[in-house]
Structures are given as C-alpha cells and as structure tokens.
Amino acid sequence: MQELNFPKFSFRFKNSENKVSIFDSIRKKFVVLQPEEWVRQHCVKFLIDVKGYPKTLINVEKELKLNALKKRYDIVVFNSDGSIYLIVECKSPKVTINQDTFDQIARYNLELNATYLMVTNGLNHYYCQMDFKNERYKFLKEIPDYSL
Secondary structure, eight states, X not given: OXXXXXXXXXXXXXXXXXXXXEEETTTTEEEEOOHHHHHHHHXXXXXXXXXXXXXXXXXXXXXXXETTXXXXXXXXXXXXXXXXXXXXEEOOTTSOOOHHHHHHHHHHHHXXXXXXXXXXXXXXXXXXXXXXXXXXXXXXXXXXXXXX
C-alpha cells in the first residue's frame, strides 16, 4: 500500500483467499484492505494515538439516512453526551479532494450537526470548524486534541 501523510502506525494484517485484510480496532474485525480503507485505518490511529480521542467515542462506517437516501459515513467521533463532535470523510489517495468532497461532508453534516469536519485522502488533510449561525465552515490548521 501507498505511504500516507500520517505518522507511522503498526497494523494487523491477514491473508485469506488471495485478499489482504487489515484489522479495524473499532469494528473489532478484519476488513478487506482497499486504498480508502488504508486511509480510514490510518485516520482512526491518528485520532486515537495522536489526538487522544477515546476508542469508545469513535464509530466507523455506519449508515446514515439523508432525504430517504441511505449513505455511509467513514468516521464519526462523539461527544460524551452522544452528540457528534467530528465527521471524517476518507477518500482513496488517488482521489483529488475538491469542492464535491466538501459538499458531500456538508450534506452529511446537515443531518449529523458535527462541530468539526475532516476530509482526507491520506496525502492531504483538511480540517474545518462549523459556524452554524452563518451556515459555513472555517478552515483550521488542525483539529483539536481530545479534552473532556
């Protein structure tokens, strides 16, 4: 797999039926290693190991209904009260992050109301803080570290 713009992390892999799988510590199972999954697993490790977010507040690849359409978000970090703190949209390193990517996460956030947004293809990371009053987002250099 391609080297990404994250710190070096260690992962568990397994090979079966000529497919490589990577262990997802949030879902507690092996998942087929695709380029987007490689980015997602790095991002999860980044949130836990670098930013200090508790594993118990992180959710990966869950279904979401938007105007009767079923969508899946990549990563969500919850506040301890159950509200959503952060949504992360992961793309394959081959996917260029553009306005369409931000529109996608903004649509998800109409339903989820997260305070922070992160979009990454593993090479480039973008962080935003929501300004709900003015219905826009402000770009940040980083997302905040976890604090109680």
